[in-house]
Amino acid sequence: MLFIGFALLVAVGLALLISSDAGSLIGLTEQQVGQAVPLVAILIVIAGGLFARRYRFSELAGSLIVWVGVFGIAMLGYAYRDDLQLVASRVFGELMPGAAVVDDERGIATFRGGNDGHFQINTVINGAEIRTIFDTGASAVVLTRQDAERAGISTGILDYNVPVSTANGTGRAAAVRLDQVEVGGIRRENVRAFIVDEGALETSLLGMSFLSTLSRYAVSGNSLELVD
Numbered sequence: 001m002l003f004i005g006f007a008l009l010v011a012v013g014l015a016l017l018i019s020s021d022a023g024s025l026i027g028l029t030e031q032q033v034g035q036a037v038p039l040v041a042i043l044i045v046i047a048g049g050l051f052a053r054r055y056r057f058s059e060l061a062g063s064l065i066v067w068v069g070v071f072g073i074a075m076l077g078y079a080y081r082d083d084l085q086l087v088a089s090r091v092f093g094e095l096m097p098g099a100a101v102v103d104d105e106r107g108i109a110t111f112r113g114g115n116d117g118h119f120q121i122n123t124v125i126n127g128a129e130i131r132t133i134f135d136t137g138a139s140a141v142v143l144t145r146q147d148a149e150r151a152g153i154s155t156g157i158l159d160y161n162v163p164v165s166t167a168n169g170t171g172r173a174a175a176v177r178l179d180q181v182e183v184g185g186i187r188r189e190n191v192r193a194f195i196v197d198e199g200a201l202e203t204s205l206l207g208m209s210f211l212s213t214l215s216r217y218a219v220s221g222n223s224l225e226l227v228d
Contacts, residue, residue: 100184107228109184124182126151138207141193171200
């Protein structure tokens with residue numbers, strides 16, 4: 001009965017704190033106080049389990065210390081959630097090169113650079129996932145013949161009459177239009193592109209015909225941001 005009375009007092013106190021915005025006294029907004037309520041409720045349930053049975057004082061004290069530690073770690077995780085999210089995105093980028101960390105609310109796709117200094121980007125072209133390299137020096141999206149075929153383009157009937165310069169030297173390419181290009185949830189249609197002849201390029205390029213449609217793209221250290 002004592003515990004039930006204590007739980008009711010805590011619940012009433014929390015309700016008063018939220019309604020009066022008393023959380024601002026300790027630097028918390030009303031929303032943050034409301035988000036903390038479930039954690040406190042869980043602690044009340046745990047405490048109820050402790051008091052419902054008879055324990056020696058040493059066992060009770062040890063259990064309380066453990067749960068106070070768990071609660072403290074949870075609060076630290078909540079307080080530093082933005083920093084933890086940044087660390088998680090960096091680890092994700094290292095483990096999954098080319099994969100985007102997507103912020104849907106702000107329309108931002110973030111990529112981590114590789115050991116070679118290039119930004120590999122998993123790009124969906126006409127429904128096919130193709131590995132590309134971020135390249136502002138390319139005037140358009142440039143695909144190898146193999147990647148173009150994966151994207152459903154019949155490369156054998158193209159006219160390779162456009163001279164291009166690539167890392168492998170000079171070559172020839174065919175001008176095409178891609179039905180759809182998607183990167184990290186950012187989607188564009190009818191994108192100008194080139195298909196290079198056999199052996200002219202090793203990896204497809206995400207060039208300016210896509211990048212110029214973005215509101216912003218920025219490289220900071222080992223991080224690349226594409227903003228819709």
